[in-house]
């Protein structure tokens with residue numbers, strides 16, 4: 001009997017490496033293995049050229065220049081460098097940071113760590129859609145504020161923040177603006193100039209690139225933003241991120257972004273149709289289904305819903321041979337703590353245990369979407385029957 005794998009619908013957690021990305025990376029593991037820092041010979045020079053090209057590809061999709069891209073191990077590290085690095089560099093100016101309660105732990109826990117060292121952090125609330133109010137950001141700024149860090153797109157509920165507006169407020173008050181764009185870059189257009197962004201974190205494995213590679217955009221002009229290093233060594237990446245460059249990973253990241261730049265518009269249109277179809281079909285079968293996140297200002301490939309009375313873990317378990325999807329944020333931990341994002345948008349603890357997140361991606365097809373709808377509804381009905389028999 002054919003052993004069919006479940007349909008993969010957890011693309012916020014991670015994505016498969018695109019075959020075109022893998023192909024671009026492969027030579028850099030073996031044949032072209034040079035250290036990009038050892039440019040006195042051809043091995044290193046070839047690697048350095050590949051890194052240069054990838055840096056340009058990353059810069060292009062963000063509308064910036066290659067010298068403003070720092071390669072890291074992923075968005076977690078980029079967030080840490082941005083927040084810890086600015087807090088240290090601008091300590092003489094002030095000790096206050098503004099962020100919001102629905103950020104990824106890479107931002108939240110870095111800020112909480114800084115609190116322990118004596119810094120002041122404002123964690124702004126969000127509304128029922130997960131939106132932070134730009135007016136509240138402005139009101140929170142004091143003469144001691146050095147950094148505002150607000151994510152572009154939420155990894156659980158897909159809500160897209162008013163980044164351009166918040167960036168403008170930050171700049172009007174001469175405050176540095178960082179955004180964790182791990183779920184946004186390569187999915188929606190990002191332009192660091194138009195959006196007033198000074199620091200931007202992104203990650204390879206959310207955009208069909210490899211795991212363990214990412215980047216940080218650091219503004220170098222109008223104005224130049226200074227960031228203290230958080231680790232020390234060989235001085236690579238302008239001294240901001242020491243360590244031998246991960247050349248295959250960097251090549252993969254660049255290629256993944258070059259592909260995304262060309263294809264994201266078309267892909268997102270398709271995802272929009274599919275997530276609408278899923279939501280409408282769920283509504284027909286379960287009229288009290290609740291959408292989590294903003295109805296329109298959201299990532300097209302995200303659908304996060306609560307099926308009232310249906311424990312997400314039970315549903316996922318019943319569907320585990322059919323669909324691979326998530327009960328919340330897969331990138332946090334394996335804990336069964338209610339999601340901090342769902343609580344922040346006003347879901348009760350009980351409701352938050354009903355939430356499931358579908359993250360669509362490049363590998364999905366129309367057939368799979370229909371199969372997902374049918375099987376999900378079947379299992380919900382099964383769980384409802386079991387409940388009513390109890």
Ligand SMILES: Cc1ncc(COP(=O)(O)O)c(C=O)c1O
Pocket residue numbers: 012013073074075076077104106151153154155180181182183202203204205213214331
């Ligand atoms: C919004 C957001 N920030 C940061 C991260 C961490 O990214 P990485 O796995 O590249 O460290 C993730 C992914 O889990 C994310 O979704």
